Amino acid sequence: MARQMAEWQDPQPARLFLGANTPEELFGEDELKAVAAELPAFRHEFCVREPDPTWTGPVGTPADLLAAALAEHTGPAPDLYACGPPPMVDAVRRAAPDCQVFHERFLAT
Known part of the structure; x- marks a missing residue:
């Protein structure tokens, strides 16, 4: 879906929350960075439920990130x-x- 938005140069702002159990299970970062480079209104965030000592990103689930984002949304x-x-x-x-x-x-x- 994000690739299609970039191809069409969709002007709508979009955020993608991608979660995994552990950092090792995350995927697609390079592709999502490429989409973000083509589509300025696109942002993505990763989260994990079970971080290891090297993880510096959000801990939780995509639903947790969504709830926090909606609390700030106007x-x-x-x-x-x-x-x-x-x-x-x-x-x-x-x-x-x-x-x-x-x-x-x-x-x-």
Whole structure:
């Protein structure tokens, strides 16, 4: 979705919160940096639930980052797109009761 926004030069501001259990499970940083270079209104943040001593980023889940961002948000409620395991999608819905949440739930294989 972020790549498509960059291709179309979508002017809408967008934030992506990507989470993993550990720092080693995070992925896509180089690609997300490339998208951000092409799309000035795009930001991304990583978080982990179980940090190691070298982790300096946010600790928690994408829903935690979303809740903090929404607490600072002014203006109309943004549309949200959530993709992840059912408990994470449910947590996003709880964190954003006033937002329209489009979602795709997936299970580990």
